[in-house]
Amino acid sequence: MIIRRSHNPAQTQVYFALRENSEEATAVHRQPVEQQKQFWADRFRDAGWQTGRFLDGMWDTEFFYSQEAVQVRTDTWSRGRVALVGDAGYCGSPYSGRGTSAALVGAYVLAGEINRNPADLPAAFATYRATLRPFVDRVQGEVNPKVLRFGFFRKARRESASSAPGRRQPRS
Numbered sequence: 001m002i003i004r005r006s007h008n009p010a011q012t013q014v015y016f017a018l019r020e021n022s023e024e025a026t027a028v029h030r031q032p033v034e035q036q037k038q039f040w041a042d043r044f045r046d047a048g049w050q051t052g053r054f055l056d057g058m059w060d061t062e063f064f065y066s067q068e069a070v071q072v073r074t075d076t077w078s079r080g081r082v083a084l085v086g087d088a089g090y091c092g093s094p095y096s097g098r099g100t101s102a103a104l105v106g107a108y109v110l111a112g113e114i115n116r117n118p119a120d121l122p123a124a125f126a127t128y129r130a131t132l133r134p135f136v137d138r139v140q141g142e143v144n145p146k147v148l149r150f151g152f153f154r155k156a157r158r159e160s161a162s163s164a165p166g167r168r169q170p171r172s
């Protein structure tokens with residue numbers, strides 16, 4: 001899936017998204033940026049529309065970001081004097097949205113509970129969890145698998161795109 005959006009007349013944002021369960025797709029985001037760009041160029045080459053222009057822009061841009069879309073679900077948000085807030089504890093994923101809201105609301109609730117219970121952090125963390133959990137469950141529960149499937153390349157087409165000859169060489 002390719003999404004293009006412009007929030008000012010001078011800049012365009014382009015999103016490439018892929019549904020792929022290979023080890024390479026999971027590991028590539030921890031590789032050097034040039035390798036990440038090559039991964040996306042390989043997957044989307046010949047995809048049609050304005051893809052060539054977008055891929056050229058990807059090689060040139062300083063604003064490149066590549067990541068696996070994941071959702072963090074854990075029953076425990078604290079241990080000892082340490083508590084998790086935001087994505088670290090309950091990342092929603094771009095497919096549910098509201099990650100920023102969950103992080104801000106979580107920080108607000110946590111700060112309030114610590115302020116109410118400064119001498120008893122386990123109690124503060126327990127109330128933090130009890131208060132926020134329903135909100136987080138609602139945010140995370142709104143990932144609809146049908147949304148994930150919508151618009152993604154079919155497997156056969158993705159394989160033919162990724163096996164196409166003529167890899168572009170990373171720029172030096």
Ligand SMILES: Cc1cc2nc3c(=O)[nH]c(=O)nc-3n(C[C@H](O)[C@H](O)[C@H](O)COP(=O)(O)OP(=O)(O)OC[C@H]3O[C@@H](n4cnc5c(N)ncnc54)[C@H](O)[C@@H]3O)c2cc1C
Nearest residue numbers: 067085086087088091092093094097098099100101102103
């Ligand atoms: C492509 C994309 C689009 C998104 N769109 C939306 C949207 O439209 N609406 C929305 O609500 N949410 C959106 N989100 C989600 C949102 O960005 C996150 O949910 C939100 O930023 C979580 O805030 P956070 O403070 O928990 O984590 P972060 O914003 O990730 O902040 C964590 C910070 O910790 C720093 N850090 C990491 N490790 C260390 C370390 N060892 N020492 C010191 N600092 C460290 C990082 O550099 C970072 O600054 C999107 C996310 C992505 C990836």
